[in-house]
Amino acid sequence: MAKCDEGYICEVCGEDVAEITDSDLYLRYVVGMVDPETLHTTRERHIRCNPALGQFIVDDAFEAVNCTGPFDKRDLDPEFVRQREDLITRGWRRLGEVVKHRLPIVDYPLPEVARRNQIATDST
């Protein structure tokens, strides 16, 4: 894994993003917030270093992240928060699955995101 030396450094804290389940970039890819085309040019971050997104992971296996400031989910619309928590939590669990099953990167996204990517590819 020589690429670790240069490619997967968190732009917030400067530490290695060692596990895919710590990766903000791959989490956003899985839930459709990062285009497959821009995946390799987007900077990497730890999920914990991006609390605005990390706060939406609600899972006993994930140590909760608090986001203070304007993006604190406690100040956001409850219905929006509910949808976000559902999507981001499923995305985070999906990262665990892709590691376990060693899936190819094209198969990482959640089913509804994969369908959307497919449509986007077909129309170009």
Ligand SMILES: [Zn+2]
């Ligand atoms: Zn970091």
